[in-house]
Amino acid sequence: MMRTRPLKVALLGCGVVGSEVARIMTTHADDLAARIGAPVELAGVAVRRPSKVREGIDPELITTDATALVKRGDIDVVVEVIGGIEPARTLITTAFEHGASVVSANKALLAQDGAALHAVAEENGGDLYYEAAVAGAIPLIRPLRESLAGDKVNRVLGIVNGTTNFILDKMDTTGAGYQEALDEATALGYAEADPTADVEGFDAAAKAAILAGIAFHTRVRLDDVYREGMTEVTAADFASAKEMGCTIKLLAICERAADGGSVTARVHPAMIPLTHPLASVRGAYNAVFVESDAAGQLMFYGPGAGGAPTASAVLGDLVAVCRNRLSGATGPGESAYAALPVSPMGDVVTRYHISLDVADKPGVLAQVATVFAEHDVSIDTVRQQGKDGEASLVVVTHRASDASLDGTVEALRSLDTVRGVASIMRVEGE
Amino acid sequence: MMRTRPLKVALLGCGVVGSEVARIMTTHADDLAARIGAPVELAGVAVRRPSKVREGIDPELITTDATALVKRGDIDVVVEVIGGIEPARTLITTAFEHGASVVSANKALLAQDGAALHAVAEENGGDLYYEAAVAGAIPLIRPLRESLAGDKVNRVLGIVNGTTNFILDKMDTTGAGYQEALDEATALGYAEADPTADVEGFDAAAKAAILAGIAFHTRVRLDDVYREGMTEVTAADFASAKEMGCTIKLLAICERAADGGSVTARVHPAMIPLTHPLASVRGAYNAVFVESDAAGQLMFYGPGAGGAPTASAVLGDLVAVCRNRLSGATGPGESAYAALPVSPMGDVVTRYHISLDVADKPGVLAQVATVFAEHDVSIDTVRQQGKDGEASLVVVTHRASDASLDGTVEALRSLDTVRGVASIMRVEGE
Structure with missing residues (x-):
């Protein structure tokens, strides 16, 4: 049962990602319509350089007036792929205020103002989706906020x-x-x-x-x-x-x-x-x-980036948001009810790999080990290597707080026998 | 804004997965309520052996009459973790007919009767979710049917x-x-x-x-x-x-x-x-x-199996289905609009690794190679190894249809110089 009035999409930005979104919307229009339950139509594309030739996009759709586009009132979904804080923030806010839902790939904006944008979305009954903002094409936001909604996540560790x-x-x-x-x-x-x-x-x-x-x-x-x-x-x-x-x-x-x-x-x-x-x-x-x-x-x-992979994530969100509009519902909004305190780095507990340049003489290891012990940082392994009166000490610790490690390193630097701290690196994923 | 009337959940089956679902529903009730926007309540648990002690589950909720449970009419979501075709199929159908949505982990049933169950769900305005049916805790159904809804999937290759x-x-x-x-x-x-x-x-x-x-x-x-x-x-x-x-x-x-x-x-x-x-x-x-x-x-x-991982997937679906009920919408149903023909195995094109036991005499390789050529199967590499009058030939082919490979193997078996076909294995993922 297909609705015939199309859903209207405004595209803000037509660079590497935006042009790919427009291309797929055109070439896969029938598939998108079948999956959504109604056709989707590109109703306008806001760009900075209108003179640039954009293959496959009707020149009539191109505008430099993004604000007018999001204010039109007949736009169902605004896809924001401009990036950066402004004008993206104001445009998204305006889009919600004019009845649209928003799909965004804007990590910087979401990280800075996600709560405020979610609030505007909710006030206006719109959806805010942003799968493309993290790890490009990899479905990650949706699995975290939907698939794992009945579970308790303890750790996210990612490249x-x-x-x-x-x-x-x-x-x-x-x-x-x-x-x-x-x-x-x-x-x-x-x-x-x-x-x-x-x-x-x-x-x-x-x-x-x-x-x-x-x-x-x-x-x-x-x-x-x-x-x-x-x-x-x-x-x-x-x-x-x-x-x-x-x-x-x-x-x-x-x-x-x-x-x-x-x-x-x-x-x-x-x-x-x-x-x-x-x-x-x-x-x-x-x-x-x-x-x-x-x-x-x-x-x-x-793939964590690139035009087509990011467009894949944007279009998955577009399909979901369009379905929501057809059913008159909205998807999951911000979920911040747990409101846990965010601790500073000093509270993080992990392991450390520390390379020290030290004087090559007896007693240095004992001195160094004492400093670690005084700061409650337990040593797992030490490797000592001599070279021409100088030596290097590589220490790998057991789990300790970052604050304790900082204190240890500061104290090590003040030892006469420690010529320098060559590197400090955390050890994760064990 | 939390609704206070709880959503009622009926659990069919209380084995490894079901007991874990019940446990998490109890221990994480507050989190689930916050994420759904309303409390969820275990309204009944259908089991085969009512006498078994089930820690943490109110004995009042236990019943052996699964049919009566799904017919109650006040159940919002039926969670089916019995497995197998019957009685699961009839119970799920009855649940839909009595106004419930269904979350199932039943791969056998979904594979056999998915289309019919989706149809009953749609007729009755219910949701059918089954993330747990494939690959346990791994979010896979939702990414495929939602995150990639704007993309064209060409291949799924999985363990x-x-x-x-x-x-x-x-x-x-x-x-x-x-x-x-x-x-x-x-x-x-x-x-x-x-x-x-x-x-x-x-x-x-x-x-x-x-x-x-x-x-x-x-x-x-x-x-x-x-x-x-x-x-x-x-x-x-x-x-x-x-x-x-x-x-x-x-x-x-x-x-x-x-x-x-x-x-x-x-x-x-x-x-x-x-x-x-x-x-x-x-x-x-x-x-x-x-x-x-x-x-x-x-x-x-x-993890592809196990009580807790499967329960994680079930509960993710439960949260989604409950949210849908609160908003009066349903999630994506069956999408079979493409209706592509499913080709038989003979049409599959891949590479092959074939081990032959052959007579160790001149001309054998030429004979074998001729058989491959006659069946349009192009050889990538051949390795020949002699041992006491016998020899083995290991042939790796270029891409060819499974039907051509079948024909090749049949012809090889009829050669006097081929003592046996020790193994045939497809080579994938290249």
Whole structure:
């Protein structure tokens, strides 16, 4: 039973993702209509450069006035693939106020203002869907907020940035340094001219905030996410990781504390064992590992970016939102009822791999070990290597709080016999 | 805004899965209420043995009269975890007719009668959800029917039976034979006393039918699925696989033909390259690889069975169905509009690994190669190994139809110089 009046879709942005959304809406119109129960029609496309030739898109649909488009009043769904905070935020808000539902791929905006946008959606009876905002094509938001809605998620551990995974994978497999690997990523189009958002972990932190919020039914803002980039990871770190049977990944980690009373969210490079499923995630792929009470360990893997994969996620949301409009219902909105406190990084408990440059003389190890003990950080293994009066000490700890580790490192730096702290890396996924 | 009248749930079956569903409904009642927007209440539990002590379940709720329970008329959701065709089919039908929605974990029933059950659900305005029917806790049905609703799925390739994966993994890692590995699986509780449904591929075939139906928007019945068990896989096959850089998995494969005009579904053991993500799926874990036009390659990984994981999937569906009831809507029903023909096994195109015992004399290879050529099966590699007047030939083909391969093997068997066909195995995932 097919309704004949089409659902009208306004597309905000027609870059790599937007043009792919428009293309699939056109070429797969019959399939989309059959799956939705009504035809969907592209009613307008807001762009910045109207003169650019856009194959397959009726030039009549192109406009530079995005505000007028979302205010039309006859738009069922606004698809926002502009990115960034403004004008996306105002346009989405205006779209809800004019009766539309919204599908967005905007991780930065969702991480910063998700709660406010959900509130506007709810006030106006609209849907806000954003599967494409995290891990591209990988179904992750929907499984977390729907499939696991009857379970208790304890941890989300993921590779959610393809650019940095490409760089780290290149360093791992070829022995290249950071700059060399970044240059190759840039040349191949995996890294942008200014790679800051990726390599400094801002992009992953936004995704961590979104994932933590959904997983723990708690508002987690971008500022709540501890963030450390991967620009200081060296070839020597990879060599150390290999000796431990590990590799290095930039991870987004959202955890419920052991007592269940608080949560943490963080992004940083970490060693993970080669036997962990995330260790074999290669190139620009993404993967997210989810641990929950009843389901146990789940992993979701796939392309984390790119026009077509992101469009796949956008279109899945578009179908769901259109179905909701036809049935007069809305899908799940924000779920923040648990309202757990978000603890600072110092409260995170994990293991650490620390490389120290030390004087090669008797008693150094005893001194170092004493510092660890004084800060309640228990040592798992120590490896000592001498070279020309200098020596290096590699310490791997048992689980300890980040605050204790910070205190330990500060004290180590003040020892005369410690020439320097060459690297500190967390060890995850064990 | 919480509704106070609770939604009423009837549980059919209280075995490993059912008791876990009841337990979580009780211990996580507040979370479920918050996520649904109304409390859910266990209104009745139908069992076969009422005398059995069931911890945490009010004895007043226990009944042996499942029919009366689903006919009560005040039940919002019936959770069916009995399994098997009858009485489950009649109970589910009756439940719909009395106004309930249904959450089921029953793969056999869904594979055999999914279309009819969906029809009854639709006629009565009920929801039929069954995430737990395929791959236990792994969110797979929902991603396929919702997240990928705007994409075109071309292939689903999965390890969907934990018992057989445990056995094959054991054979792979220890060199054990089939019987030895099966015995261990039985001793550890991974295999049932009668392992037929698992090792002969019936269980996986039911899941393949369900997955193919959803992936291709086409009705695929259990009888449409080609099925070959894994009882004839030998240690020698694993040795051959290793020489090719492969391992052996029992795979459920649902494919759209290259021309898009038909689909196939099949279950059989196959060699897959060690570099394929499915190759590293160990023990009783399940994983499903999905290839689609826009999203590319996705993988979903997790525990494929067990009480708690299956309960997680059931409860996710329960939350969704309860939300739908509160909003007066229903979720996506059967989508079979594409109605593509399901082709027979002979039309499947793949590669083959064939071991032949042949006479060790000149001209044999030429004879064998001629038979392949006559059947239009192109050879990729041949390896010949002599031993005391006998020899073995291992042939790996390029892609050819299963019908051509069948013809080739029949002709090979009639050659005087071919003493026997030691094994034939398909090579997938390349």
